[in-house]
Amino acid sequence: MNYNSAVTKEINQFAPNEIIVARKLYQEKLSFVPEATYFKVLERIMKDNKLARISKGVYCRPKATRFGVVAGNESETIRHYIGEGNKFGMVVGYKLYNKYGLTTQISRTTEIYSSLISEKKKVIENITIKQINLPLDQSKIRVIEALEIMQNYKKIEDINSAGFKTYLKMFASRYNNMAALEVLNKMNYQKRTIAFMQMVLAYFGVSNTLSMFLAATSNYKTPKMEEIS
Numbered sequence: 001m002n003y004n005s006a007v008t009k010e011i012n013q014f015a016p017n018e019i020i021v022a023r024k025l026y027q028e029k030l031s032f033v034p035e036a037t038y039f040k041v042l043e044r045i046m047k048d049n050k051l052a053r054i055s056k057g058v059y060c061r062p063k064a065t066r067f068g069v070v071a072g073n074e075s076e077t078i079r080h081y082i083g084e085g086n087k088f089g090m091v092v093g094y095k096l097y098n099k100y101g102l103t104t105q106i107s108r109t110t111e112i113y114s115s116l117i118s119e120k121k122k123v124i125e126n127i128t129i130k131q132i133n134l135p136l137d138q139s140k141i142r143v144i145e146a147l148e149i150m151q152n153y154k155k156i157e158d159i160n161s162a163g164f165k166t167y168l169k170m171f172a173s174r175y176n177n178m179a180a181l182e183v184l185n186k187m188n189y190q191k192r193t194i195a196f197m198q199m200v201l202a203y204f205g206v207s208n209t210l211s212m213f214l215a216a217t218s219n220y221k222t223p224k225m226e227e228i229s
Contacts, residue, residue, distance in 0.1 A: 003033045007041040011051060016063035017073040019080035021116075023057055055124040074110065074127060081114040081129055089114030089132060090141050092148045097156050100167045102149065105157045113144070134186045139179035146171045147183070150200075151193040153223075165228045172204035184213055195220035 010029050014020050026038055033041075042059070045051040052062045054077070063073075082089040093111030097103050113132040122129045134140065149167070153159065184194065191214060198210040203225045214220070 003037050004041050004044070006030060006033060007038060008045060011042075011045060011061065014061055016061050017076045018060060019054070019077055020051075020059040020061070021057060022059060055122070058124060074125065077124055077127055078110060078112060081112055081116050081127075083116075086136055086138075086141055088116050088136075089129075090136065090144065092145070093128075096145055096148060097159075100145075100149070101163045102153075102160055102167065103156050103158050104160075132187070134183065137179070139176040140183050142171065142174055143176065143180045143183045144187070146197060147187075147189050147193055150196045151190060161228055165225070168200050168225075168228075169204060172201055172206050175201060175206050175208065177208050180208065180210065181212075184210075191215070191218070192220040192222060196222040200225070 091112050094107035110127045114129050117131050120131050194213050199222050201208045
């Protein structure tokens with residue numbers, strides 16, 4: 001089998017609009033092909049309209065529809081970088097706020113964390129992907145969600161204050177201290193955000209050891225639960 005046929009065969013294994021990360025495919029399936037040749041073949045397949053570039057190093061096989069050839073699919077991209085059961089990542093930003101009914105405002109962009117990128121940040125069309133180097137499970141996802149919401153709550157447009165307080169109560173009821181420690185040891189959140197979480201947990205009578213990330217002599221500006229109607 002020549003190099004052109006080998007690369008084409010692997011490309012054809014992907015479903016239409018399924019994400020193809022060129023570097024990953026090369027390393028896992030086609031490393032026997034000279035690298036320069038590999039990328040030349042990709043360019044040739046693109047010229048034949050059998051491959052489309054979504055972003056630098058990211059491709060897909062275009063899907064033929066009755067409206068013409070369509071390349072790229074936001075939900076497919078999100079699904080790829082998050083993985084089944086949030087194996088590789090999670091959604092944050094306004095889609096997270098919408099998930100918990102904190103606002104009815106919709107953002108044109110989608111923000112996610114993913115362990116499938118090697119750079120700190122990658123942008124694919126309307127999707128911003130931030131790198132996360134942390135194995136995820138539901139307990140850690142809930143902690144990250146809460147930290148994201150608490151850190152950005154003042155910036156959430158048209159925030160539902162009653163819904164926000166309901167969310168905080170729900171989070172406290174499912175809090176996992178070991179998961180929180182693992183997240184905070186790997187990810188950088190503002191001290192006032194950690195203090196906010198500590199205050200929420202204390203309000204609902206949930207024990208925690210978040211003080212290890214805070215300075216005992218510092219007075220962090222956090223909202224009072226009584227102020228959140």
